[in-house]
Amino acid sequence: MTGRPPQVIRDLPFVDRLQRAFRVGLLLPLADISALALLWILGSLCIGSFRYGEMTYVLGPWWAALIVVVEGAVLWETLGRSFGMRLLGLGVASSSSPGRLRFWLGRHLVVLDAVTAVADRRGRLPCEIVSGLELSEVRPEQRSWYLTSTGWAAALLSVLALGAAVGVLEVNLDALFTRAPQTVKYWMQVLNPNTDLLVLGVQLLIETFFMALMATLFAVPVAALLSFAAARNLTRGWIGRPLYSVVRLAGSVTRSVDAVIWAIIFGVWVGMGSFAGVLALWVHSIVDLLKLYADQLESIDPGPVEAITATGASRMQVIRYGVVPQIINPYLSFTLYRWDINVRMATVVGLVGGGGIGFRLGGALSEFSFANASMYMILIVILVWAIDYLSARLRAKLA
Amino acid sequence: MRSSFRLARRRTLAFLLDWLSWVYLFYGGFSLHYLYTSPTLIWRPEEKFVLPPLDAMGWVIAVLVTLELAVLCRTWGISIGLRATGLAARGRLDAEPEAGGRDQGARLGFSQRALWFLAGQLDLVAWGGALGLSLWAGATVGQQVTGVWGGVAGVAAAGGLFYLLALVSSGWLSRGRTLPEALSGIALLPKGKEASRRRTWYLSGYGVMGLALLGLSAVLGWQVTDIQLGVLIRDVGKPIRLWRGLANPDFSYLLVTHPLEVESILAALVKSLFMALLATVLGAMVSFPLAFLGARNITAGGRAGRIMYAVTRGFFNVFRSIESIFWASIFAIWVGFGPFAGTIALFLHTIAALGKLYSEQVEHIDPGPVEAAIAAGGNRLQAIRQAVIPQIIPPFLAFTLYRWDINLRMATVVGFVGGGGIGLLLRNFKEGLEWTQVGAVVVCFAVTVWLLDFVSGWVRERIV
Numbered sequence: 001m002t003g004r005p006p007q008v009i010r011d012l013p014f015v016d017r018l019q020r021a022f023r024v025g026l027l028l029p030l031a032d033i034s035a036l037a038l039l040w041i042l043g044s045l046c047i048g049s050f051r052y053g054e055m056t057y058v059l060g061p062w063w064a065a066l067i068v069v070v071e072g073a074v075l076w077e078t079l080g081r082s083f084g085m086r087l088l089g090l091g092v093a094s095s096s097s098p099g100r101l102r103f104w105l106g107r108h109l110v111v112l113d114a115v116t117a118v119a120d121r122r123g124r125l126p127c128e129i130v131s132g133l134e135l136s137e138v139r140p141e142q143r144s145w146y147l148t149s150t151g152w153a154a155a156l157l158s159v160l161a162l163g164a165a166v167g168v169l170e171v172n173l174d175a176l177f178t179r180a181p182q183t184v185k186y187w188m189q190v191l192n193p194n195t196d197l198l199v200l201g202v203q204l205l206i207e208t209f210f211m212a213l214m215a216t217l218f219a220v221p222v223a224a225l226l227s228f229a230a231a232r233n234l235t236r237g238w239i240g241r242p243l244y245s246v247v248r249l250a251g252s253v254t255r256s257v258d259a260v261i262w263a264i265i266f267g268v269w270v271g272m273g274s275f276a277g278v279l280a281l282w283v284h285s286i287v288d289l290l291k292l293y294a295d296q297l298e299s300i301d302p303g304p305v306e307a308i309t310a311t312g313a314s315r316m317q318v319i320r321y322g323v324v325p326q327i328i329n330p331y332l333s334f335t336l337y338r339w340d341i342n343v344r345m346a347t348v349v350g351l352v353g354g355g356g357i358g359f360r361l362g363g364a365l366s367e368f369s370f371a372n373a374s375m376y377m378i379l380i381v382i383l384v385w386a387i388d389y390l391s392a393r394l395r396a397k398l399a
Numbered sequence: 400m401r402s403s404f405r406l407a408r409r410r411t412l413a414f415l416l417d418w419l420s421w422v423y424l425f426y427g428g429f430s431l432h433y434l435y436t437s438p439t440l441i442w443r444p445e446e447k448f449v450l451p452p453l454d455a456m457g458w459v460i461a462v463l464v465t466l467e468l469a470v471l472c473r474t475w476g477i478s479i480g481l482r483a484t485g486l487a488a489r490g491r492l493d494a495e496p497e498a499g500g501r502d503q504g505a506r507l508g509f510s511q512r513a514l515w516f517l518a519g520q521l522d523l524v525a526w527g528g529a530l531g532l533s534l535w536a537g538a539t540v541g542q543q544v545t546g547v548w549g550g551v552a553g554v555a556a557a558g559g560l561f562y563l564l565a566l567v568s569s570g571w572l573s574r575g576r577t578l579p580e581a582l583s584g585i586a587l588l589p590k591g592k593e594a595s596r597r598r599t600w601y602l603s604g605y606g607v608m609g610l611a612l613l614g615l616s617a618v619l620g621w622q623v624t625d626i627q628l629g630v631l632i633r634d635v636g637k638p639i640r641l642w643r644g645l646a647n648p649d650f651s652y653l654l655v656t657h658p659l660e661v662e663s664i665l666a667a668l669v670k671s672l673f674m675a676l677l678a679t680v681l682g683a684m685v686s687f688p689l690a691f692l693g694a695r696n697i698t699a700g701g702r703a704g705r706i707m708y709a710v711t712r713g714f715f716n717v718f719r720s721i722e723s724i725f726w727a728s729i730f731a732i733w734v735g736f737g738p739f740a741g742t743i744a745l746f747l748h749t750i751a752a753l754g755k756l757y758s759e760q761v762e763h764i765d766p767g768p769v770e771a772a773i774a775a776g777g778n779r780l781q782a783i784r785q786a787v788i789p790q791i792i793p794p795f796l797a798f799t800l801y802r803w804d805i806n807l808r809m810a811t812v813v814g815f816v817g818g819g820g821i822g823l824l825l826r827n828f829k830e831g832l833e834w835t836q837v838g839a840v841v842v843c844f845a846v847t848v849w850l851l852d853f854v855s856g857w858v859r860e861r862i863v
Binding site: 045055161162164165166168169170171172175176179180182183186187190195198206207210211213214217252253255256257258260261264265268269270271273274275277278279344347348351352355361362365366368370373377380381384385388 | 550613616617619620621623624625626627630631634635637638641645662666669670673674676677680716717719720721722724725728729732733734735737738739742743808811812815816825829837841844845846848849852
């Protein structure tokens with residue numbers, strides 16, 4: 001027996017058939033259809049905004065678009081190596097024209113697709129049964145991107161996306177190049193900052209600085225404690241696993257809610273002012289640090305932990321002597337990084353009611369008093385730059 | 400000369416750090432006292448500046464006391480400044496520690512230290528004098544120049560003169576030797592490579608000092624940012640309509656335009672996505688060539704290269720610190736309110752932010768392939784094309800995707816001040832107190848951010 005015979009009849013176990021049905025029967029068409037649908041939507045947005053001046057997501061009747069997209073996906077899979085096939089690492093080994101035709105026809109038995117894959121002993125889809133071709137794992141090929149259909153599709157996608165962006169955003173280069181003179185007045189104000197606000201500005205800057213500091217300071221203990229519950233390698237057993245999932249999910253959901261939105265919520269809750277800003281930054285810092293900390297915990301070296309466990313140490317002792325020494329420097333480094341970000345964000349959060357210099361900057365900007373805004377902006381630049389430098393220097397020392 | 404300048408700079412920095420820590424402790428403590436004893440207990444910047452109510456003599460004494468404390472700290476080695484600059488006190492005679500031997504600084508006896516402390520009073524006089532002289536010089540210069548720049552010129556003159564005098568007193572022009580050193584025989588010199596005595600950090604002098612600074616900052620910050628936990632707990636029911644709205648988001652305007660708005664939630668979201676996309680792509684295009692000018696290893700060699708480096712990095716640093724809302728307001732006037740203004744604002748910020756990340760990445764490349772390309776007879780451009788670019792493409796792509804993520808979040812803020820998109824919608828709903836609509840916007844936006852975060856994280860994992 002040398003090598004593998006070309007046609008070997010293998011029965012797939014049920015679980016594998018289920019998995020194959022999911023991959024080939026569901027993920028593959030889903031990937032191709034979404035890619036083509038995205039192309040269609042972007043194309044529609046392009047044509048709609050340039051030709052009719054309105055946002056049109058689907059040009060033409062929706063059923064026509066659906067047919068074109070689905071049929072396009074099937075044709076793509078039949079004739080070449082589609083985006084989904086590349087994504088899943090699949091390919092069709094041989095290529096005879098009648099086989100391809102039968103493959104194409106068989107692909108239309110959509111309803112039966114996944115069902116047959118589970119029911120068939122070898123986990124084949126209907127199109128594979130009728131054509132004798134097989135969607136199998138292939139090695140990734142080394143070809144330049146412009147020789148593949150996926151490469152062309154990606155290029156078309158980029159062009160359409162940029163085109164749609166230009167169309168939808170009402171890009172008006174004409175205004176950019178012809179209406180500059182009307183901003184001269186404001187540029188002059190920007191260049192002549194209102195120095196009467198210097199003392200007030202410095203005080204507000206101190207407030208902003210402390211907002212970032214307090215948010216970071218209070219976020220660290222909470223995030224550090226929670227991070228042990230959010231590290232996969234430290235949470236085991238029937239309490240640990242659900243806890244891990246819950247903490248990670250809650251963190252992920254909370255992280256998607258922007259600090260600005262938290263500032264709005266806390267502004268209503270405790271009243272506008274720097275306290276609301278601190279709370280908004282605090283919530284956002286906790287979830288952001290939680291992710292950084294937990295990822296760091298997951299990548300620790302298991303050696304010391306095992307060694308200390310082997311000596312019969314308790315769980316707390318293992319954490320104290322096996323885990324903490326490995327994470328203390330990265331944790332400090334992340335904290336400094338977060339402090340740096342918080343200083344930047346404190347001004348943004350201030351804008352929507354979080355107090356500090358951001359609130360005044362927002363007020364000055366909404367009144368178009370650029371002399372005031374420019375003074376505040378100069379102070380912010382100095383603070384942000386100083387903290388950025390300091391944080392980078394300290395982090396370089398920790399690394 | 401050069402090495403004595405470096406040594407003097409380190410000594411100045413060390414002493415300055417110690418002194419400023421004490422000034423901060425003193426001033427912070429005084430402010431706290433003032434805040435706790437004043438009737439309002441609230442930091443109100445508009446009404447008064449919290450300065451300790453001292454007269455002129457009081458200020459002189461305060462400066463002298465803080466300087467004295469800094470000298471004291473330095474003498475007994477419990478100094479943050481020495482720790483940060485890596486200096487240590489050494490007997491001058493055995494300035495070069497024998498190989499493998501312990502740091503001589505550890506062996507200084509009490510009498511030696513006491514002598515050094517007494518000699519250190521000269522430093523105190525020198526620093527106090529330098530401070531007074533430079534303040535006087537700054538005030539004089541500031542009065543000579545009129546207008547806005549008077550203050551700037553005064554501060555610059557005072558700061559520059561003070562720094563120069565401090566450098567001289569730390570031994571810049573005297574080959575690293577100072578008067579206290581000559582008197583006491585102890586000098587501050589760079590620590591040797593050998594392991595110093597390790598003590599648990601919170602028992603060491605700098606640890607205590609650091610904790611004191613942090614503790615004071617926490618208490619001060621508590622006052623300044625007006626933290627009232629009672630309000631937080633008591634008023635949890637105050638935003639009841641907000642909670643209800645967020646819990647019952649009303650998606651009826653997801654596809655249909657609200658009668659008072661210009662677009663539906665979906666349209667605003669799509670606009671924000673495109674704003675972030677266009678700003679990121681254009682920003683990446685501009686910052687890509689700039690990144691090479693801002694990388695030290697590419698611009699090394701030649702004065703022109705170094706100037707280029709400094710200019711590019713300076714541009715990155717300044718523009719990164721300017722808020723995009725500032726640009727958004729200016730461009731809202733320039734090209735009219737709407738997503739285009741927001742896109743330009745995000746674009747300007749993206750250039751600087753990406754430029755810095757890119758150029759740091761270029762600085763961290765493996766120099767091997769570059770040297771090979773140069774050795775094979777390639778010129779600088781060919782070396783960049785063949786040896787640098789292949790190394791940086793994956794991280795650049797990762798940074799760019801990450802930036803798209805951030806830009807989408809920033810698009811909301813930009814929308815608040817006239818950039819259009821989802822931010823404008825959010826602001827209008829919020830100001831109209833239509834909390835169910837706010838809830839819908841928040842949910843839609845969070846889902847989009849989450850999806851983009853997920854996708855870009857997945858792609859980044861694959862390409863890096």
